[in-house]
Amino acid sequence: MKGGWWKIGTVLLLLYVVIVGLRTPLAPALVHASVDRIAPGPVSFDIKGYNTHFTEGSVTAWLENDGQQVCSAPVEVLADDRARVTVTVPQGFRKPLTSVWVFTAKDGPIALHDAFFTEGLGDGITGTPCRPGGKYLRSGLAFPDRAILNETIRNLFFHVPMWFAMMALMTIAVWQSVRVLRSGSLEADRSALSAVHTSLLFAALGLTTGSLWARVTWGGWWTSDPKLNGSAVTVLIYAAYLVLRGSIPDAHKRARLAAVYNVFAYALMLVFLMVLPRLTDSLHPGNGGNPAFSTYDLDSSLRAVFYPAVLGWIGLACWAYTLTDRTERLNALAHEAHDR
Amino acid sequence: MRTAEIGHLLRLEWQLDRRQKHAWGSMALYVVSTVYVCYQGVRHLSDVPVWNALFWIVVLFAAFNALARSFQREDAGRQLYLHTLASPRSVILARTLYNALTMVALSLLSLGAYALFIGDRPLEQAQLGTFVATVLLGGIGFAMVLTLIAALAARAGNGIGLMAILGLPIVLPMLLSVMKASKLALDGLPLSVTGQYLGWLVAIDAIAVALAWLLFPYLWRD
Amino acid sequence: MKRTIANAALLVLAAALPARTFAETSAPNWLVDTMYGSGKINTVVVVVSVVLIGLGAWMFTLDRRLGRLERDQKSRP
Numbered sequence: 348m349k350g351g352w353w354k355i356g357t358v359l360l361l362l363y364v365v366i367v368g369l370r371t372p373l374a375p376a377l378v379h380a381s382v383d384r385i386a387p388g389p390v391s392f393d394i395k396g397y398n399t400h401f402t403e404g405s406v407t408a409w410l411e412n413d414g415q416q417v418c419s420a421p422v423e424v425l426a427d428d429r430a431r432v433t434v435t436v437p438q439g440f441r442k443p444l445t446s447v448w449v450f451t452a453k454d455g456p457i458a459l460h461d462a463f464f465t466e467g468l469g470d471g472i473t474g475t476p477c478r479p480g481g482k483y484l485r486s487g488l489a490f491p492d493r494a495i496l497n498e499t500i501r502n503l504f505f506h507v508p509m510w511f512a513m514m515a516l517m518t519i520a521v522w523q524s525v526r527v528l529r530s531g532s533l534e535a536d537r538s539a540l541s542a543v544h545t546s547l548l549f550a551a552l553g554l555t556t557g558s559l560w561a562r563v564t565w566g567g568w569w570t571s572d573p574k575l576n577g578s579a580v581t582v583l584i585y586a587a588y589l590v591l592r593g594s595i596p597d598a599h600k601r602a603r604l605a606a607v608y609n610v611f612a613y614a615l616m617l618v619f620l621m622v623l624p625r626l627t628d629s630l631h632p633g634n635g636g637n638p639a640f641s642t643y644d645l646d647s648s649l650r651a652v653f654y655p656a657v658l659g660w661i662g663l664a665c666w667a668y669t670l671t672d673r674t675e676r677l678n679a680l681a682h683e684a685h686d687r
Numbered sequence: 688m689r690t691a692e693i694g695h696l697l698r699l700e701w702q703l704d705r706r707q708k709h710a711w712g713s714m715a716l717y718v719v720s721t722v723y724v725c726y727q728g729v730r731h732l733s734d735v736p737v738w739n740a741l742f743w744i745v746v747l748f749a750a751f752n753a754l755a756r757s758f759q760r761e762d763a764g765r766q767l768y769l770h771t772l773a774s775p776r777s778v779i780l781a782r783t784l785y786n787a788l789t790m791v792a793l794s795l796l797s798l799g800a801y802a803l804f805i806g807d808r809p810l811e812q813a814q815l816g817t818f819v820a821t822v823l824l825g826g827i828g829f830a831m832v833l834t835l836i837a838a839l840a841a842r843a844g845n846g847i848g849l850m851a852i853l854g855l856p857i858v859l860p861m862l863l864s865v866m867k868a869s870k871l872a873l874d875g876l877p878l879s880v881t882g883q884y885l886g887w888l889v890a891i892d893a894i895a896v897a898l899a900w901l902l903f904p905y906l907w908r909d
Numbered sequence: 910m911k912r913t914i915a916n917a918a919l920l921v922l923a924a925a926l927p928a929r930t931f932a933e934t935s936a937p938n939w940l941v942d943t944m945y946g947s948g949k950i951n952t953v954v955v956v957v958s959v960v961l962i963g964l965g966a967w968m969f970t971l972d973r974r975l976g977r978l979e980r981d982q983k984s985r986p
Binding site (some may be wrong): 369674 | 944975978
Binding site for chain 2 (some may be wrong): 528580583584587590591594595600603604606607608610611612614615616618619622
């Protein structure tokens with residue numbers, strides 16, 4: 348198994364990614380309140396939690412508006428993830444959106460931010476701090492539970508690295524193309540083609556998984572996001588690369604022209620990928636609550652899996668590339684023998 | 688590569704083109720008839736985003752049509768002549784410059800024809816100077832990016848079809864920034880806002896020309 | 910001034926959209942039934958499956974290619 352250490356490393360990394368990426372629970376969160384509008388006076392509503400532990404120990408709840416808190420009456424716990432909160436809403440909250448907080452002995456403080464549209468605004472109230480002083484027992488790794496994303500946050504380890512893998516293979520292809528230009532080597536040309544073919548496999552995986560994820564979270568198979576447009580252009584460029592190759596019969600000429608196009612297109616594509624987010628961000632200021640991963644604040648628990656995932660998938664892509672390239676070499680050798 | 692050589696090549700291009708007046712006529716006719724077809728489709732447009740988008744599509748296809756022939760007309764004898772006469776880098780720089788000048792003329796012509804047929808309502812509240820500058824920079828930019836692609840397509844022995852396939856994904860970034868800049872200029876925003884996009888445009892141009900300068904010798908030799 | 914505008918914008922937003930459910934409401938029933946249960950975990954299952962199926966299909970084509978090469982090798986002395 349000489350030189351195989353990186354393959355073992357790839358397998359181990361991906362094993363870690365699958366196990367930790369799928370087993371780590373989401374952090375406890377509140378996902379829903381049965382009321383979305385509150386007015387001064389007593390109000391009672393059910394809150395729905397996710398991965399919460401309402402039944403273990405006492406539960407405290409309070410409303411918060413612009414940093415001012417109003418404590419609830421004792422919380423009626425219905426299940427681990429359901430509880431009924433009764434609270435008297437005061438007159439005079441400053442902001443039109445009010446959050447609800449819950450504190451349990453196991454989960455600590457959890458919020459449903461901006462849960463209620465608030466009536467009866469004014470210049471503020473005389474609030475009291477409601478958060479209990481005690482410690483809480485939440486421990487271990489947990490992924491953040493974001494609205495809309497929920498469990499699909501795990502796709503970060505199975506969709507995003509596809510693009511990293513694709514870019515890594517395209518970089519290999521460009522490097523091989525530079526070798527073609529410098530030495531005219533047909534072997535390097537074959538390697539460039541293998542790298543492009545394999546990178547298109549990962550592009551296809553990235554597009555399919557991304558499309559599915561977008562449908563569930565953003566509500567459309569395709570959205571006008573800079574990342575999507577960038578990937579579409581990348582795929583078009585490499586499809587054009589294959590068309591160009593197909594239209595030139597002479598092997599040496601094909602190698603040279605394809606290499607020229609690859610280097611030119613790759614460099615301009617990099618510029619595009621740098622320019623595009625700035626261009627589109629200014630087209631759509633504020634992303635309508637659907638943050639792209641460029642603006643996404645990675646929690647360190649996500650990082651602990653995401654970085655190994657990127658390395659692992661790049662490793663797998665390189666492995667697939669070497670397999671394709673070796674097969675192509677055998678194929679070329681067979682053809683040579685056949686011609687002789 | 689010397690400036691004098693590039694100047695000489697530019698003059699040569701001009702003389703050759705003067706002898707083929709029909710080439711100029713066909714380019715102009717292409718633009719005017721494209722605009723006229725658009726006119727038949729939409730009549731007058733006063734909606735700024737649509738006006739802007741349609742205009743750039745017209746310019747883009749005019750550019751493809753005009754630049755595709757820049758290496759196509761090369762016959763073997765002329766190529767041999769250029770080969771012995773000049774270094775490939777001078778050839779690509781001269782050709783890029785010449786194409787840029789062609790595109791200046793063509794994009795102004797497109798703008799004129801477009802304003803005449805489709806309507807100049809969007810121009811009324813525009814920053815006219817900035818808009819025209821954007822049009823010129825856009826035209827020049829298409830020439831800078833597409834000249835190498837035209838050479839590639841011609842070398843592959845395939846016409847405008849291959850050029851469109853190879854060129855479209857590559858000019859897309861430039862098209863997006865130029866559309867954005869011209870939309871801002873049409874909305875009447877000052878140069879300080881539009882300038883950022885024009886800056887991107889110039890940067891892409893510079894990178895494209897540098898790459899063409901680096902890569903063209905590999906296309907040239909046989 | 911800025912705060913007032915921001916508050917007004919939030920107000921409009923809050924009136925138009927009930928809290929954090931706007932993406933969910935746009936989904937058709939079949940999607941909600943299949944994908945939205947248990948915190949949308951099925952989406953992750955499908956994504957991982959797509960990746961595995963894709964890699965499997967790729968291995969299948971590579972396998973066929975190698976098989977063809979082997980046959981060529983055998984048929985030639």
